[in-house]
Amino acid sequence: MANQILLLTTFLAMTCALVIAFEPSPLQDFCVADTTSSVTRVNGLPCLDSKLAQADHFFFSGLHIPGKTSNPVGGVVTPVNVVQIPGLNTLGISLARIDYAQWGVIPPHTHPRATEILTVLEGSLYVGFVTSNPDNKLISKVLYTGDVFVFPVGLVHFQQNVGKGNAVSLSSLSSQNPGVNTIANAVFGANPSISDDILAKSFQVDKTVISSLQAKF
Incomplete structure (x- = not known):
């Protein structure tokens, strides 16, 4: 009996840990981020009074503008997350435009809070991710315009422009603040x-x- 209770307790603890590991479904229409609030942040940002919500809280302009790739790695990310769109707060989604110079890279990195799905808008990219220990298997592919690739949450991944000119991709991420x-x-x-x-x-x-x-x- 004691072993059954211990097993049940362990299962419940693991279940709770999984539940709080991801952004919960919102219980209201929206929660515009109040970036001026001094309220302690638990998961996301405090909510602005919904009566004060405006269209600009749900709007971003400029994703059509190429990012400057004149840096050591030749790649740059233009994020569109809760920082740029306060209305994304608690909604569990964000975007990013990525520009690549010829042979430019987005170095190996992880997103601790999000799965990423990438679409190539222009050019060709060599992309990949590495599975967890002990296998550390590299799963990679060359993508062309219109191709889509998924990077599972938390896994190390990268992108490199392998075409003859500049490249552009658009990523959707399953977090308002993927990190x-x-x-x-x-x-x-x-x-x-x-x-x-x-x-x-x-x-x-x-x-x-x-x-x-x-x-x-």
Whole structure:
């Protein structure tokens, strides 16, 4: 009997953990984000009084404007999430336009709170994601205009322009605030820095290599 109770308790705890791991369905028509509120944030932003809602709270303009790709990686993201559209608060969805210079990349990264579905609008992209330990299987494909690819929530993924000119894609994400954790920035650009002893052993390279990488981030 005790074992059954323990099993039931464990199951309920796991179920609750899964429920709170994703954005819940809203219980009202909308919850426009009140970015000026000092109320403690639990999941998302506090709601603006619905009587104060305006069309501009649900509107964004500029996704047709190319992003500037003159950076070291040759790729840039134009996000359209709850920061740009306060009306997305609690609705569990967002967008991003991604521009790529020739051979430009969006480096390996994760979205801790969202699955991403990417559509190529222009050019061709080499994309992929890596499955969890212990397999770490690379699942990748070259995409062309009109092709669609899915990056499951939390998995490391990347994109590279492999065409002869610029490329553009549009991503939909299953969170109002999907978050992004770029692997190189997180590992080599942590503040304060991760110990070079830890990184040297983890990557099995000399500390001088780690120091050089940290200096870039």
